[in-house]
Amino acid sequence: MTTASGLIAAHQPAWSEPDTLREVLHRLSGSPPLVDARDCADLVDELAAVARGEKVVLQAGDCAELFTDSAPDRVRAKAGQLHELGGRLRRTGRAPVVVGRLAGQYAKPRSYQVETGADGVEIPVYLGDAVNDLTATGEARRPDPRRLLAAYDHAARGLRTLAAGPATYTSHEALLLDYERALLRPDQVRGGVFASSAHSVWIGERTRDPGGAHVEFAAGITNPVGVKIGPDAAVADVVALVTRLLGNGTPGRLSLVVRMGVDRVGERLPPVVRALGEDAHRVVWLSDPMHGNTIRSARGLKTRVLGWMADEVERFCAVLRQHGAHPGGLHLEVTPDEVVECVDTDEDLGTGPDPHRYTSACDPRLNPDQAAALVDRFADVLAG
Ligand code: PEP
Ligand code: MN
Numbered sequence: 001m002t003t004a005s006g007l008i009a010a011h012q013p014a015w016s017e018p019d020t021l022r023e024v025l026h027r028l029s030g031s032p033p034l035v036d037a038r039d040c041a042d043l044v045d046e047l048a049a050v051a052r053g054e055k056v057v058l059q060a061g062d063c064a065e066l067f068t069d070s071a072p073d074r075v076r077a078k079a080g081q082l083h084e085l086g087g088r089l090r091r092t093g094r095a096p097v098v099v100g101r102l103a104g105q106y107a108k109p110r111s112y113q114v115e116t117g118a119d120g121v122e123i124p125v126y127l128g129d130a131v132n133d134l135t136a137t138g139e140a141r142r143p144d145p146r147r148l149l150a151a152y153d154h155a156a157r158g159l160r161t162l163a164a165g166p167a168t169y170t171s172h173e174a175l176l177l178d179y180e181r182a183l184l185r186p187d188q189v190r191g192g193v194f195a196s197s198a199h200s201v202w203i204g205e206r207t208r209d210p211g212g213a214h215v216e217f218a219a220g221i222t223n224p225v226g227v228k229i230g231p232d233a234a235v236a237d238v239v240a241l242v243t244r245l246l247g248n249g250t251p252g253r254l255s256l257v258v259r260m261g262v263d264r265v266g267e268r269l270p271p272v273v274r275a276l277g278e279d280a281h282r283v284v285w286l287s288d289p290m291h292g293n294t295i296r297s298a299r300g301l302k303t304r305v306l307g308w309m310a311d312e313v314e315r316f317c318a319v320l321r322q323h324g325a326h327p328g329g330l331h332l333e334v335t336p337d338e339v340v341e342c343v344d345t346d347e348d349l350g351t352g353p354d355p356h357r358y359t360s361a362c363d364p365r366l367n368p369d370q371a372a373a374l375v376d377r378f379a380d381v382l383a384g
Contacts, residue, residue, distance in 0.1 A: 001213075009177050009213035011109040011206055013131045013143035021145035021178070028148065028182035033196030034104070034155050035170065037187045040223045043169050043199045046097045047224050048252030050284045050328040056094040056382065057255075057286060057329025058086040058375065059171060061101030063363035064108050067129045070154035075161040078102060079168050081336040081368060088375045089329075092382040098168050101333070103158030104198045105172040106130035106151045107179075108362055109206045126361065129154075130176060134361050148179050155197065171226070174201035177217055187222045194222045202226030202257060205291070208233075210240040219244050226255040226331075231264040231292060235275045242279050255284040257331045261292025262312040266319065273323045280325045287316040288331040289374070294363065297343075297352030303364050304342045305349065310377040317381045330378055333363055334371040341365050 001012040015021045049055040060082055062069065069075070079100065086096030107128035117123040117136045124141040126134050130151035133140035155170075162168050174180045180195055187194040195201050201221075205228040207214040218225045227241055238256070245254045260268050273280050289309035297303045317327040340354035341364035353364060366374060 003177065003213045005213070005216060007211065007213040007216055008209070010209070011175060012177065013127055015143050015145050017145060024145045024148050025178055025182045028152060028179065031152060031183075033185045034152070034159060034183065035196055035199050037185070037189045037194050037196075037222070039169070040194055040199050041189045043097075043099075044224050044250065044252040046252070047255065047284050048250070050097060051251040051282060051326065053326035054094060055097050056089050056092060057097045057099060057284065058082060058089060059099040059101065059286065059329065060085065060332040060334045060371070062105060062335060062360070063333045063365060064126075064128050064361040065102065065105045066134070066361055067106070067150060067154045070103070070157040072161045075102070075158050076165065077336040079162055079165050081334060081371070082168060083166055085334070085371055085375045088372065089379050089382070092379050094382070097329070098166075099171050099200060100162075100168050101171060102168070103162060103170045104151070104155040106154070107173065107175040109173075109175055109204055130179065148176070151179065152183075169199040171198050171200040171202065173204050174214065174217060175204065175207065177213055180217060184221070190222050192222050193220065198223075200224040200226065202228065202255070204228050205230040205259065208237075208241060210237050210244060215241065215244060224253055224255065226257045226286070228257045228259055228288065228291070229272065231260040231268050233272070235271050238272050239275050242276055242283060246279060246282060249279070249282055251282045252284065254282075255286050255328070257286045257288045258316055259288035259291040260312075262289070262308040262315065264292065265312055266315045269316065269319045270323070273319065273325060280323060284328040285316075285320055285325060286329050286331045287313050287327065287378075289313050289316070290333050290363065297349060299352050299355065301353050301355060301358060301364075303349070303353045305346060306342055306344045306366070306370050306373060307346065310374055313374065313378050314381055317378070327382065330375065332371060332374065333365045335360070335365045336368055339365065339367050341367070342370055344370065
């Protein structure tokens, strides 16, 4: 898709019913903001403290939230887990900043456009509840623009539950630019416009082209933004992204979410940190040890090995410290449910994840014990 500014927006759904899409976007444009500009500004300040090494981030949640996850008991369980994990970071002497992949993580970029359905027929892949339905039929997988209205309503419902608990910021990947643009609102606190869909949004590995429409969108908002950085990111691209997105150099405005994989982070991250010079101390460095370590198990299910993820986190911390920068926190895929989607060790790869305890709509998540173990390993490194 090409935008009004002539830039390419990658990974946009081929929506059916363009008239309905227009009507939906019109309604979203007239809807109240989902979050307050004041809270977004507060998050920039908290993240600035992270960049200074005074606070630490726990950003986590589902790979893909389902609309049914906006039910109050589900949101309370998820927020409870996030704060429990955040609390584990207190012994580092730094206060946790808790950010959920929550109340809006409803759209996914995918590596393949089609998959084989139950009856052996090719169907479009699941693109997140904001776009199509997880049910494996061609009809369910048709991108339906009405789902954008449902995404707004479910995010609002989740935020209402979160508001009654301890402070939890929300975040999601800013993938669907039509939706995100319809929710831009004037920022009465700092001027300009902010994305009112979440306190913070990030740009994924697949859409972070420095000259693309997603980066242009992120550059135009006042929210704190993240960018995923994979192992094949060109150093010059990362420098261009930081120049474009750090704005006037405000610490806390930009997080680099490093997801290079256990085997490559030690080699690929150092040249990136060095090339950024002083800006390496203005950005927030987060480790996403999930997305560079995804493999297929013998049975064909996607999985990740906890031990590899813990090692990636440790290597990430070592590289940053060697360069005088602060490891700022973790970006994880977790669930409060007792699933077995990730495995603990290499040896467990033989048995693989448990198909009967595998409920993720997309990538494999850490169960509560696995998530706690990973966060503890990070806390050990920080405290040590
Ligand atoms: C994700 O966070 O679910 C994701 C798709 O990550 P990445 O953009 O890093 O591949
Ligand atoms: Mn994922």
